[in-house]
Amino acid sequence: xxxxxxxxIVAVALLMAFPVVYTLxxxxxxxxxxxxxxxxxxxxxxxxxxxxxxxRFRNALWLTVYFTAFxxxxxxxxxxxxxxxxxxxxxxxxxxxxxxLLPMVATPVAIxxxxxxxxxxxxxxxxxxxxxxxLGPYRWVSNAAIVVPALAVVDTWEWTPLIxxxxxxxxxxxxxxxxxxxxxxxxxVTQMFWRITLPLLRPTIIVALLFRAIDCLKTFxxxxxxxxxxxxxxxETLNVYxxxxxxxxxxxxxxxxxxxxxxxxxxxxxxxxxKVRRAAW
Amino acid sequence: xxxxxxxxxxxxxxxxxxxxxxxxxxxxxxxxxxxxLRVLLNKHPWQGAIEPHLKEFExxxxxxxxxxxxxxxxxRAKVLVELTSGASSIDVFMSMPAQEGLKYVRAGWLQPVxxxxxxxxxxxPDYNWSDFLEKTREAMVIxxxxxxxxxxxxxxSLMYRKDVFQKYNVKVPTTLDELEAAAKALNGKxxxxxxxxxxxxxxxxxxxxxxxxxxxxxxxxxxxxxxxxREPIFNNEDxxxxxxxxxxxxxxxxxxxxxxxxxxxxxxxFSQGKAAMYTDANSLFPVxxxxxxxxxxxxxxxxxxxRGPKGQYGSTVAAWGLAMPKTSQNQKAAWLFMQxxxxxxxxxxxxxEKGVLGARESVWKDPKGMAKVPADLRESLTVGSKVGTPLxxxxxxxxxxxxxxxxxxxxxxxQGGEVRAAANKAATDVRRIMLETEKK
Amino acid sequence: xxxxxxxxRDRINPWTYVLLVLLLIPFLFPLGWMFLSSLKxxxxxxxxxxxxxxxxxxxxxxxxxxxxxFFTFTVNSLVVAMGSTGLALLLGLPGAYAIARFxxxxxxxxxxxxxxxxxxxxxxPWFILxxxxxxxxxxxxxxxxxxxxxxxxxxxxxxxxxxxxPGDLIEASRIDGCTHFAAxxxxxxxxxxxxxxxxxxxxxxxxxxxxxxxxxxxxxxTRTLPIAVYSFLSYEEINWGGLTAAATVITLxxxxxxxxxxxxxxxxxxxxxxxx
Numbered sequence: 001x002x003x004x005x006x007x008x009i010v011a012v013a014l015l016m017a018f019p020v021v022y023t024l025x026x027x028x029x030x031x032x033x034x035x036x037x038x039x040x041x042x043x044x045x046x047x048x049x050x051x052x053x054x055x056r057f058r059n060a061l062w063l064t065v066y067f068t069a070f071x072x073x074x075x076x077x078x079x080x081x082x083x084x085x086x087x088x089x090x091x092x093x094x095x096x097x098x099x100x101l102l103p104m105v106a107t108p109v110a111i112x113x114x115x116x117x118x119x120x121x122x123x124x125x126x127x128x129x130x131x132x133x134x135l136g137p138y139r140w141v142s143n144a145a146i147v148v149p150a151l152a153v154v155d156t157w158e159w160t161p162l163i164x165x166x167x168x169x170x171x172x173x174x175x176x177x178x179x180x181x182x183x184x185x186x187x188x189v190t191q192m193f194w195r196i197t198l199p200l201l202r203p204t205i206i207v208a209l210l211f212r213a214i215d216c217l218k219t220f221x222x223x224x225x226x227x228x229x230x231x232x233x234x235x236e237t238l239n240v241y242x243x244x245x246x247x248x249x250x251x252x253x254x255x256x257x258x259x260x261x262x263x264x265x266x267x268x269x270x271x272x273x274x275k276v277r278r279a280a281w
Numbered sequence: 282x283x284x285x286x287x288x289x290x291x292x293x294x295x296x297x298x299x300x301x302x303x304x305x306x307x308x309x310x311x312x313x314x315x316x317x318l319r320v321l322l323n324k325h326p327w328q329g330a331i332e333p334h335l336k337e338f339e340x341x342x343x344x345x346x347x348x349x350x351x352x353x354x355x356x357r358a359k360v361l362v363e364l365t366s367g368a369s370s371i372d373v374f375m376s377m378p379a380q381e382g383l384k385y386v387r388a389g390w391l392q393p394v395x396x397x398x399x400x401x402x403x404x405x406p407d408y409n410w411s412d413f414l415e416k417t418r419e420a421m422v423i424x425x426x427x428x429x430x431x432x433x434x435x436x437x438s439l440m441y442r443k444d445v446f447q448k449y450n451v452k453v454p455t456t457l458d459e460l461e462a463a464a465k466a467l468n469g470k471x472x473x474x475x476x477x478x479x480x481x482x483x484x485x486x487x488x489x490x491x492x493x494x495x496x497x498x499x500x501x502x503x504x505x506x507x508x509x510x511r512e513p514i515f516n517n518e519d520x521x522x523x524x525x526x527x528x529x530x531x532x533x534x535x536x537x538x539x540x541x542x543x544x545x546x547x548x549x550x551f552s553q554g555k556a557a558m559y560t561d562a563n564s565l566f567p568v569x570x571x572x573x574x575x576x577x578x579x580x581x582x583x584x585x586x587x588r589g590p591k592g593q594y595g596s597t598v599a600a601w602g603l604a605m606p607k608t609s610q611n612q613k614a615a616w617l618f619m620q621x622x623x624x625x626x627x628x629x630x631x632x633x634e635k636g637v638l639g640a641r642e643s644v645w646k647d648p649k650g651m652a653k654v655p656a657d658l659r660e661s662l663t664v665g666s667k668v669g670t671p672l673x674x675x676x677x678x679x680x681x682x683x684x685x686x687x688x689x690x691x692x693x694x695x696q697g698g699e700v701r702a703a704a705n706k707a708a709t710d711v712r713r714i715m716l717e718t719e720k721k
Numbered sequence: 722x723x724x725x726x727x728x729x730r731d732r733i734n735p736w737t738y739v740l741l742v743l744l745l746i747p748f749l750f751p752l753g754w755m756f757l758s759s760l761k762x763x764x765x766x767x768x769x770x771x772x773x774x775x776x777x778x779x780x781x782x783x784x785x786x787x788x789x790x791f792f793t794f795t796v797n798s799l800v801v802a803m804g805s806t807g808l809a810l811l812l813g814l815p816g817a818y819a820i821a822r823f824x825x826x827x828x829x830x831x832x833x834x835x836x837x838x839x840x841x842x843x844x845x846p847w848f849i850l851x852x853x854x855x856x857x858x859x860x861x862x863x864x865x866x867x868x869x870x871x872x873x874x875x876x877x878x879x880x881x882x883x884x885x886x887p888g889d890l891i892e893a894s895r896i897d898g899c900t901h902f903a904a905x906x907x908x909x910x911x912x913x914x915x916x917x918x919x920x921x922x923x924x925x926x927x928x929x930x931x932x933x934x935x936x937x938x939x940x941x942x943t944r945t946l947p948i949a950v951y952s953f954l955s956y957e958e959i960n961w962g963g964l965t966a967a968a969t970v971i972t973l974x975x976x977x978x979x980x981x982x983x984x985x986x987x988x989x990x991x992x993x994x995x996x997x
Contacts, residue, residue, distance in 0.1 A: 005819035008813065008819070015865075019843040032718070099745050105975045109930075109950050110755065117758065123771075141541070142540065142541050214837050230692070232488065232692035250361070262839050263842065
């Protein structure tokens with residue numbers, strides 16, 4: 001490999017490898033980031049504690065999966081539907097794409113703030129709007145039972161456009177032949193959709209799903225700013241919990257093991273989806 | 282003309298004699314001149330009151346102050362982060378030794394100031410350590426060493442709307458049973474400026490933040506955090522009753538979403554006139570009486586926290602202070618700042634200007650200091666500070682984690698869940714946390 | 722290419738526009754609401770039912786700028802965003818080229834791994850390192866941590882772009898006596914320009930919006946805009962006017978950027994996904 005690329009590779013290695021190695025190392029130690037005591041090797045002790053003794057961890061694991069599944073499913077359905085609707089002729093596609101971008105690029109902290117306002121149980125506009133169709137009022141993120149869906153709605157608002165955009169790009173590359181033959185055979189629009197469009201779109205959709213699932217598993221900003229994992233621990237996903245443990249309680253060892261678990265989870269989901277995608281070819 | 286040698290000699294002696302008492306009396310505030318101090322402050326009424334005066338310190342001592350201010354949660358995290366690294370450049374920081382002191386002392390992060398206090402070259406002669414309220418002085422002592430200087434004092438107390446109680450003819454509660462009855466009676470009654478209904482009571486419910494105020498209910502019921510052998514006992518019968526009461530009050534007579542309320546939200550609800558009662562630290566007095574933001578200025582009564590069924594006092598007494606990290610490179614200058622900020626003149630200033638409740642007896646006796654403080658507040662504070670318990674937090678090393686564990690039980694109580702199970706779980710968690718973090 | 726929506730139509734259906742507007746409203750509403758609230762007084766903001774028509778006031782913006790050094794925050798955000806983006810491009814472009822050209826799929830996979838690892842995993846070790854090295858609250862530390870997000874992004878997308886550069890062109894130039902570096906500079910880079918612009922913009926936006934890393938690594942001097950707003954939130958007793966004014970200030974630059982260069986951003990985002 002040419003010399004001029006070396007600094008780049010070295011930089012990547014340092015930036016990425018160092019934290020990975022450090023985290024793996026720490027995950028089998030017990031350390032409280034104190035300047036007085038040094039890390040103690042405890043083998044799989046952290047992992048055992050997480051899975052067998054720590055309720056809060058199991059809760060966090062469940063919530064992470066719940067949030068991801070809910071949000072991803074919602075975004076997928078909405079995103080693809082939206083793409084199909086938008087995939088028709090009209091002027092101003094650029095403008096529409098711009099508008100769609102806005103939720104994705106807006107600063108998550110600002111978004112979280114506005115949604116907190118809108119979700120306010122007594123003064124927020126969300127209760128007003130759902131009241132117009134006879135629903136609510138709800139306590140939204142103050143209600144342990146619906147806080148996760150409420151947060152998923154915010155994530156959906158933010159990222160559905162991504163799925164739409166990816167799907168639109170995918171739609172643009174679909175071949176004509178299958179449709180021409182189908183038309184000749186007298187197929188209806190719906191039949192063409194279910195038998196041709198969707199299957200052909202599958203790889204694209206799966207890619208979108210992959211990216212969104214990974215990001216949902218790792219969502220932090222919105223949850224932390226809006227609820228800090230509350231009420232109680234009802235929205236404390238693994239990411240938020242790890243943050244508390246590592247940067248608030250300073251159990252660096254335990255936090256590292258949680259990170260390894262979270263990473264394994266994300267990796268597992270990714271590998272699964274990659275496999276499904278390969279099968280789709 | 283030649284002055285005789287004798288005259289010279291006499292004049293020199295005379296001038297020396299005249300000069301030395303003056304020299305002896307003058308404490309050298311300039312002894313650390315030219316240093317720069319890094320001071321970390323919590324966003325708190327005291328900080329707001331002292332900030333306009335910081336320039337006076339700089340002029341007096343020639344020391345440059347760089348003050349950083351953060352909101353409470355971030356502030357605590359920031360201080361902890363820096364001290365943990367062992368390489369911090371903080372010189373002075375606001376601290377509540379009763380909260381984090383044990384951990385910090387055991388980790389070797391705090392500089393005891395006993396020696397500074399005793400040294401006349403370093404401490405102004407009129408400083409008067411014994412002028413501070415006894416309980417606040419005690420609050421600054423961890424494992425036998427003085428680790429901070431008190432800047433204010435506060436109790437968990439009962440703040441209530443005098444006008445609302447009068448209007449509906451309800452007696453101001455002095456016991457927990459009366460508290461519940463009053464909350465029930467006033468919940469839903471019109472009490473805002475424009476005649477809207479409000480809540481019977483408001484209080485913190487946000488996990489860890491609620492723990493310190495719940496402490497009052499816990500102690501009033503007759504329980505406490507740890508037994509003498511340091512086993513958690515807040516899940517005994519009295520403790521469970523306290524939890525149930527706290528949860529009931531907020532669930533039935535408090536605002537929805539209480540589990541998300543820190544003092545910022547709770548005090549806002551109260552100062553917008555939407556609640557008849559508020560149990561929290563009376564150091565929030567300046568916030569509630571802020572003419573620019575509060576709608577209940579002048580309508581609020583400050584009472585001692587209600588007593589329990591067995592006559593127990595619930596009042597807690599807490600004091601913020603200024604502490605110095607051991608790693609500070611400018612300890613002399615830091616000490617000068619600490620004592621200046623807590624000297625009588627400054628305490629009088631913050632108390633008379635902004636109503637920040639200082640910890641000095643002399644200021645409490647000074648009419649200027651009491652000008653802004655209503656009589657009932659003075660009385661409840663005085664009594665509360667005498668009978669109150671300093672245990673507004675469990676006396677452990679891993680305070681943050683234990684507060685979260687106990688806070689979880691509080692949230693369950695507010696939500697109407699299984700209190701007993703939650704309390705027992707919290708106790709188990711606290712025991713485990715203590716075992717892990719307190720091996721000596 | 723045939724549009725796959727049931728037959729080719731030449732006429733534009735006017736109902737499409739109606740549908741479009743209906744669909745776009747939910748996506749615009751929160752941002753619009755944020756902006757509107759920033760123009761209301763506290764009384765108007767705490768009114769229920771919500772006030773839709775009102776006389777706007779700039780008081781909140783005045784308050785925000787007067788009470789807080791928003792200029793400093795903006796400068797901080799700018800410095801860090803530009804620094805990390807610049808560095809990411811500098812380091813990432815040659816690296817992506819090398820990986821694409823020399824088919825180092827192993828490293829490519831490692832980079833995918835980097836992209837999916839949780840941010841906190843990077844944060845804690847770096848945080849410990851920086852505190853020991855007394856680098857907390859420095860631009861250097863912030864830029865380095867933001868680089869951790871920006872670099873994989875650049876690599877990930879640009880590998881795809883560089884793979885598209887025809888190998889023959891490069892080979893031809895090499896035969897003509899060009900060094901690897903010259904080939905990279907004169908042939909590969911220009912051809913991959915759209916990708917570079919896209920990733921540069923995306924890296925900038927993600928750095929600007931970054932909350933977690935800045936929360937822990939930044940201090941008083943280097944506080945970026947998201948952190949400033951978060952601090953605002955913690956204390957200002959539901960001062961919604963002030964909060965939304967601050968939120969608008971933070972988010973406006975990236976929104977404007979998006980509107981201006983949407984083509985590039987879309988390309989960057991979708992290609993990052995499709996060229997997996």
